[in-house]
Amino acid sequence: MDRSSVAINLGLQGGGAHGAFTWGVLDRLLQEDWIEIAAITGTSAGALNGAALKSGWVKGQRAGAREALDVLWAQISGVQAATMPAWLSAYWPDPKVTSKALEFSPYFMVTDLMTRVMSPYAYGPLAQNPLRRIVEEFDYADMCTRAGGPELHICTTCVRDGKVRVFTGDRISTDAILASACLPTLFQAIEMEDPISGKVEAFWDGGYTGNPALFPLFEAHLPDDILIVNINPLERPGTPQTPQDIANRINEISFNSSLLRELRAIEFVQRLLTNGQVPEGSMKALRVHMVADDALMTSLSVATKTIPVPTVVAQLRDAGQAAADAFLLAHADDLGKRQTADLDAMFGTAKPI
Numbered sequence: 001m002d003r004s005s006v007a008i009n010l011g012l013q014g015g016g017a018h019g020a021f022t023w024g025v026l027d028r029l030l031q032e033d034w035i036e037i038a039a040i041t042g043t044s045a046g047a048l049n050g051a052a053l054k055s056g057w058v059k060g061q062r063a064g065a066r067e068a069l070d071v072l073w074a075q076i077s078g079v080q081a082a083t084m085p086a087w088l089s090a091y092w093p094d095p096k097v098t099s100k101a102l103e104f105s106p107y108f109m110v111t112d113l114m115t116r117v118m119s120p121y122a123y124g125p126l127a128q129n130p131l132r133r134i135v136e137e138f139d140y141a142d143m144c145t146r147a148g149g150p151e152l153h154i155c156t157t158c159v160r161d162g163k164v165r166v167f168t169g170d171r172i173s174t175d176a177i178l179a180s181a182c183l184p185t186l187f188q189a190i191e192m193e194d195p196i197s198g199k200v201e202a203f204w205d206g207g208y209t210g211n212p213a214l215f216p217l218f219e220a221h222l223p224d225d226i227l228i229v230n231i232n233p234l235e236r237p238g239t240p241q242t243p244q245d246i247a248n249r250i251n252e253i254s255f256n257s258s259l260l261r262e263l264r265a266i267e268f269v270q271r272l273l274t275n276g277q278v279p280e281g282s283m284k285a286l287r288v289h290m291v292a293d294d295a296l297m298t299s300l301s302v303a304t305k306t307i308p309v310p311t312v313v314a315q316l317r318d319a320g321q322a323a324a325d326a327f328l329l330a331h332a333d334d335l336g337k338r339q340t341a342d343l344d345a346m347f348g349t350a351k352p353i
Contacts, residue, residue: 003034003332006035006225006335007037009040010228011259012046012229013207013211013255015044015255018231018316019046019049020320022231024324025320027317027321028320033062040054040152042152042153042212043211051143053065055138058148073313102303111306115185121188151216153166153213154166157208159201175191183204214262228289231292232252233294260346267346270285287338289339292323
């Protein structure tokens with residue numbers, strides 16, 4: 001079925017190796033010629049996915065973007081997960097089983113304990129970020145200066161003032177992407193020039209202040225539709241009781257808080273416009289959409305976020321493809337016309353939009 005072209009923006013959350021789910025979503029969206037990706041805002045794994053898509057796009061458009069994402073995650077997982085035979089999936093353990101086994105493995109328990117009692121600065125010059133060699137392979141000259149492809153916005157947190165910093169255009173660099181994914185218990189802060197003050201500042205993971213930051217997508221020249229790929233569950237049933245589950249839920253809540261604040265602000269503006277409390281056209285009437293698989297994500301843990309198990313990475317990619325496919329089946333005709341995320345229910349306003 002032929003469709004009219006629709007332009008959308010993407011908001012890509014961070015969540016470590018669970019970002020392979022976003023890889024699957026992006027791979028599926030890139031197969032639809034009628035969907036134009038105008039801009040991307042990404043944090044941590046979302047920043048990596050966004051940078052891979054952008055760098056691949058400027059070289060080979062959709063096919064180039066898909067190939068760049070495949071290469072990125074093959075490097076992260078250490079195997080060619082994208083080319084594993086489909087029949088092998090029948091023999092892979094359920095990701096929930098893998099997650100639990102990994103969570104209680106001696107390797108993960110020792111690693112987790114070390115991050116709690118030792119500073120990454122204790123290792124001095126021996127502390128190396130394993131992502132650096134991967135991120136350095138992006139072609140920044142093309143990605144940041146060549147015309148074509150979506151705008152890219154990379155979210156970080158300034159350590160000094162605790163505020164979000166967004167790097168875009170020629171300010172995007174290896175350090176900016178590494179800063180966006182810099183968990184302070186694992187890596188030394190990334191020091192680089194602050195785009196606001198012009199001074200050298202220390203930066204941590206952008207998830208603390210924008211996961212992802214949506215405000216770069218509010219500009220007048222960008223489309224009104226924002227598709228957010230969620231990899232941190234907004235809701236998790238039950239009360240966590242083990243130390244691991246408590247820490248994991250604290251992480252999810254803190255990394256979702258900035259996104260929820262921005263979504264609440266969007267919902268508030270929508271109500272003002274609907275009720276005629278502000279003149280039409282004085283504020284942008286955004287439409288929010290979400291792709292997620294909370295059932296899968298709530299079955300996983302911080303262990304599979306921090307350790308990219310190849311089989312889980314492949315399963316997350318497949319789940320992302322399936323989630324995007326289900327979204328398009330249900331809402332392809334809504335893009336560019338109406339919102340599909342129920343912000344009323346999310347914030348309890350129960351007012352029509």
